[in-house]
Amino acid sequence: GAVVSQHPSRVICKSGTSVKIECRSLDFQATTMFWYRQFPKQSLMLMATSNEGSKATYEQGVEKDKFLINHASLTLSTLTVTSAHPEDSSFYICSASYPALAGGDTQYFGPGTRLTVL
């Protein structure tokens, strides 16, 4: 099957620091990965689309200078939360599609990263 990993699974940081979250497709190549944010007891909301070799596309209301995305290779996308504040505390999830396995737009999700900003 298609496996997507995320690292770290949990991170606690001080306000004002930056945090990098990695998303990797372990057994397939992903030209596009997606970053979602999930608040407690809520659904997943798309933050941005990460495209290998080009700039990320951000959803309306998501600050691109605060949430830096780099898709440096076909198996790795990173999300950096810059100058983190307590309101950035959330659960961040990445996903990638693997049409060759399941066909048609099926997304495989990473296990998520819980960010807590003190």
Added chain:
Amino acid sequence: AQTVTQSQPEMSVQEAETVTLSCTYDTSENNYYLFWYKQPPSRQMILVIRQEAYKQQNATENRFSVNFQKAAKSFSLKISDSQLGDTAMYFCAFPSYNNNDMRFGAGTRLTVKP
């Protein structure tokens, strides 16, 4: 606009019984896919079942099946012989037309009681 609506915030079912989770959606596309994902307490999103809109036959995966009504834009999930491990949040979803990201419903929290 592409929207997904889950009108049941919470549901419960006795172990070994059957439960149906509802989902309606809106899209102007004719060919598309629909998905149900499960999010257990670990918060890992797990693909439960997938339906291709051009197929009339309802998808089935072991104890999980869907009732897909294309004209009504309805896509419900039936879980048979419910097990304690089925306790989770269930999200109905489909890919956005122009970007391929997943658009999720609000979710239904299912509790299977022993």
